[in-house]
Amino acid sequence: MSRITELFARLKSEGRTGMIAYLTAGDPTPDATPGLVAALERGGADLIELGVPFSDPIADGPVIQLAGDRAIKAGTTLKRVLAIAAEIRKSSEVPLLLFTYLNPALRYGFEKLAVDAKAAGIDGCLLTDVSVEEASEYVSVMRAAGLDTVFLAAPTSTEARLALVAKYSSGFVYLVSRTGITGEQTSISDLAMPLVQRMRAHTDLPLAMGFGISTPAHVAVFNGKVEGVVVGSAVVRQIARDPAGLEAFMSSLTQPLKAVAIS
Amino acid sequence: MIATQPDAGGHFGPYGGRYVPEVLMSPLEELQRTYDEAKLDPDFQRELDDLLRNYAGRPTPLFYARRLSERLGGAKIYLKREDLLHTGAHKINNGRGQALLARRMGKRRIIAETGAGQHGVATATVCALFGYDCTVYMGEEDMRRQSPNVFRMRLLGAKVVPVTSGSRTLKDAISEAMRDWVTNVSDTHYLLGSALGAHPYPAMVRDFHRVIGLEAREQILAREGRLPDAVIACVGGGSNAIGLFHPFIADEAVHMVGVEAGGRNMELGQHAVRFAGGSPGVLQGTRSYLLQDDDGQIALTHSVSAGLDYASVGPEHALLHDLGRAEYTSCNDADAIAAAVTLSREEGIIPALESSHAVAEAIRRAPAHPGKIFIVNLSGRGDKDINIYRENLPEMDAA
Numbered sequence: 001m002s003r004i005t006e007l008f009a010r011l012k013s014e015g016r017t018g019m020i021a022y023l024t025a026g027d028p029t030p031d032a033t034p035g036l037v038a039a040l041e042r043g044g045a046d047l048i049e050l051g052v053p054f055s056d057p058i059a060d061g062p063v064i065q066l067a068g069d070r071a072i073k074a075g076t077t078l079k080r081v082l083a084i085a086a087e088i089r090k091s092s093e094v095p096l097l098l099f100t101y102l103n104p105a106l107r108y109g110f111e112k113l114a115v116d117a118k119a120a121g122i123d124g125c126l127l128t129d130v131s132v133e134e135a136s137e138y139v140s141v142m143r144a145a146g147l148d149t150v151f152l153a154a155p156t157s158t159e160a161r162l163a164l165v166a167k168y169s170s171g172f173v174y175l176v177s178r179t180g181i182t183g184e185q186t187s188i189s190d191l192a193m194p195l196v197q198r199m200r201a202h203t204d205l206p207l208a209m210g211f212g213i214s215t216p217a218h219v220a221v222f223n224g225k226v227e228g229v230v231v232g233s234a235v236v237r238q239i240a241r242d243p244a245g246l247e248a249f250m251s252s253l254t255q256p257l258k259a260v261a262i263s
Numbered sequence: 264m265i266a267t268q269p270d271a272g273g274h275f276g277p278y279g280g281r282y283v284p285e286v287l288m289s290p291l292e293e294l295q296r297t298y299d300e301a302k303l304d305p306d307f308q309r310e311l312d313d314l315l316r317n318y319a320g321r322p323t324p325l326f327y328a329r330r331l332s333e334r335l336g337g338a339k340i341y342l343k344r345e346d347l348l349h350t351g352a353h354k355i356n357n358g359r360g361q362a363l364l365a366r367r368m369g370k371r372r373i374i375a376e377t378g379a380g381q382h383g384v385a386t387a388t389v390c391a392l393f394g395y396d397c398t399v400y401m402g403e404e405d406m407r408r409q410s411p412n413v414f415r416m417r418l419l420g421a422k423v424v425p426v427t428s429g430s431r432t433l434k435d436a437i438s439e440a441m442r443d444w445v446t447n448v449s450d451t452h453y454l455l456g457s458a459l460g461a462h463p464y465p466a467m468v469r470d471f472h473r474v475i476g477l478e479a480r481e482q483i484l485a486r487e488g489r490l491p492d493a494v495i496a497c498v499g500g501g502s503n504a505i506g507l508f509h510p511f512i513a514d515e516a517v518h519m520v521g522v523e524a525g526g527r528n529m530e531l532g533q534h535a536v537r538f539a540g541g542s543p544g545v546l547q548g549t550r551s552y553l554l555q556d557d558d559g560q561i562a563l564t565h566s567v568s569a570g571l572d573y574a575s576v577g578p579e580h581a582l583l584h585d586l587g588r589a590e591y592t593s594c595n596d597a598d599a600i601a602a603a604v605t606l607s608r609e610e611g612i613i614p615a616l617e618s619s620h621a622v623a624e625a626i627r628r629a630p631a632h633p634g635k636i637f638i639v640n641l642s643g644r645g646d647k648d649i650n651i652y653r654e655n656l657p658e659m660d661a662a
Contacts, residue, residue, distance in 0.1 A: 054559075055429065056435075056561050057438075058283070058284065058441045058442060058445075059284040061442070065428060078558060079558070101545075103545050103546060103561070104558060104559035104560070106544055106559060107555065107557070108558075129284060131282065131283065133272055133280075134282060152286075153285060154284075154289075156285075156286050156290065156448055157288065158289055161289065165285070176285065176286060179286050179446060179447070179448050179449070180446040
C-alpha cells in the first residue's frame with residue numbers, strides 16, 4: 001500500500017479530513033525546502049505537494065508564478081527537487097506528491113523519473129497539463145514504479161470525463177473547486193459541492209478539494225465533506241512573507257479539521 | 264501520401280494533441296463540436312465567404328515581382344498579397360472564422376493574445392463588427408515595439424492588457440490568455456491567433472487560412488499554366504505558412520520552405536529557430552518543437568519581428584519537418600531588414616518584418632534557380648513596423 005493510500009485509510013479510521021499543503025520546492029532556495037516541509041508537518045499537514053517550478057505555468061496565478069520564478073533563479077530543477085525529497089525522507093514519512101507540468105517530466109524522461117522519484121521517496125505525481133486522453137503511457141510507467149497518479153477533476157468536466165479521471169487516478173482525486181487558476185479567493189465557489197457528489201458517483205477513491213482555499217473558514221466548509229483539503233497559494237504567500245511563522249499559519253488552517261465523520 | 268488531417272485526438276504524427284488543465288477540456292470539446300458542425304453547414308460557409316470577400320477583401324492578388332525577379336536573374340518571384348487584406352495581414356481570415364463560431368456557441372466575450380499586434384487588431388476588428396466584448400493580452404515588450412497596433416486595438420474598442428511575466432512577449436501573452444479562459448470559460452471564447460495550442464486550434468486555424476494556398480494555386484495555374492516550384496513563408500506559430508502550404512502538400516514537386524527568425528545569432532535566447540535549435544516537448548497545449556534548456560524550462564527567444572518571436576511552432580509544421588515534406592530555414596534580423604528595404608525600393612511594397620523573413624529567403628534562393636517559379640506569402644504590410652525600420656535604418660532619417 002502506498003504512503004498516500006495508507007494516509008487516507010488512517011484518516012478514515014480517525015474520522016477526519018486531511019490537510020494537504022502545496023509549496024513550490026526551491027522557493028526561496030532549494031536548501032530551505034526541507035525545513036519548510038518540516039514546519040508544515042508540525043503545523044498539521046498530512047500530505048505535501050512538492051511543486052516543481054516551470055517557466056510557463058498556465059494553471060497558476062501570480063503567487064505561485066512568482067514563487068516558481070524565484071525557485072528557478074535559485075537553481076531549482078526537477079533533479080534538484082528529487083534530491084530535496086530524499087533529504088525530507090531522511091527524517092519524515094509524510095506522503096510526498098510531485099506536482100508540476102508535463103514538459104520538465106518529458107525532458108527528464110518518464111522511465112527515469114519514475115525510478116528516480118521512487119528512490120527519492122516520492123509517492124505520487126500530478127502533472128497539471130496532462131489530460132486523461134494523453135495519459136496512458138505516463139500512467140503505466142508511473143504505476144509500474146509503484147507511484148500514484150493523481151488527476152484533476154473540474155466543475156466543467158463532463159460525466160464521461162469524470163469517469164476517465166476516476167479510471168486513471170490512484171491515491172486520490174484532486175477536485176478543482178472552481179473554474180480558474182490557483183490563488184486565494186474571498187469565498188468558496190458554489191461549484192465545489194456539486195462536483196464532490198458527481199465525482200463520488202464515479203469512484204471510491206478519496207477526494208481532495210483545492211484551488212482558492214486559503215483561510216480556516218474555507219477549510220471548515222469542506223471539513224467532513226471530502227477526505228482532503230489542499231492549501232497552496234496561501235502557504236506560498238506565507239513562506240514569502242514570514243517563513244518563521246509557517247508552522248503557526250499551518251496550525252491555524254488545520255484547526256477546523258477536528259474529527260468529524262465524513263458525510 | 265502524407266495525412267493532411269490530424270487524428271481524432273488532434274495528433275499530427277507524434278505532435279499536437281491536447282495538453283491543458285482539466286478545466287479547459289470541456290470547452291475545447293465544445294469548440295471542436297461546434298467547428299465540426301459548422302464545417303458541414305452551408306450557411307456558415309456562405310457567411311464566411313461573404314465576409315472574406317466583401318469585408319476583408321478576398322481574393323488577394325498574386326503579383327509577379329518583375330523588377331525584383333529580373334534584378335536577381337533567377338527564379339520568377341510571385342507575391343501572395345495578404346498584406347492587402349483589411350487590417351493589413353492574413354490574420355483576419357482566422358479572426359472572421361472564429362468570430363462566427365463564437366456566435367454559434369453563444370459566447371459574447373472574446374479574448375486573444377497578440378505578438379506583433381496583427382492578430383490583436385484582427386480580433387478587435389471582428390469584435391467591433393460582431394458587437395463582442397474584446398480583451399487582448401500583449402507582452403509589455405511587444406506593446407512597446409508595436410505601439411501603433413496597440414492604439415489601433417484601443418481605437419477599435421478593445422481592452423489591451425499588458426503582460427509583465429516572463430519574456431513579456433507572445434509566449435507570455437498566450438499563457439495569460441489561457442489563464443483568463445480557465446477563469447471565464449462559460450461566457451468567453453479564446454480566439455487563438457496561430458496554428459498552435461491544443462486541438463482543435465491547429466487544424467481549425469489552418470483551415471481558416473487554407474484560402475491563401477487555394478487562391479494562390481488557382482492564380483498561378485491561370486497565370487503560368489503550371490504549379491510553382493517553391494512556396495515560401497515565414498514561420499512564427501506558422502499560420503500563414505500552413506495556410507499557403509496545405510493545399511500543395513499532395514503536390515510533391517512543389518517545394519515548401521518555412522523561414523524562422525534567426526534573430527541575432529544561434530546562441531539559445533538570441534533567436535527563434537525551433538527546428539535547428541530546439542527539440543520536441545510540450546508547451547501551451549500542444550506537443551511540438553521547442554526552444555528549451557536541459558531541465559525542460561522554456562528558453563527566452565529573440566527576433567526583431569514580434570510575430571516570429573516564439574519558443575514553439577505549430578504541430579503540423581513539426582510533422583512536415585520530420586517527414587522532410589517541408590524545409591525550414593532561418594533568416595536573421597539584419598537580412599530581414601535588408602529584404603524589406605529591397606522590396607520597398609524594387610516593387611514599392613513595404614512588407615511586415617515577419618514577411619520580410621520570407622522575402623529574404625526568396626532573394627537568397629532565386630539566383631540559383633533560373634526558370635523556376637516561387638510564391639512568397641507576403642503575409643502582412645509594414646506600416647506597424649515603421650518605428651523599428653527607423654531605429655534600424657538611421658541613415659534614412661538623417662538624409
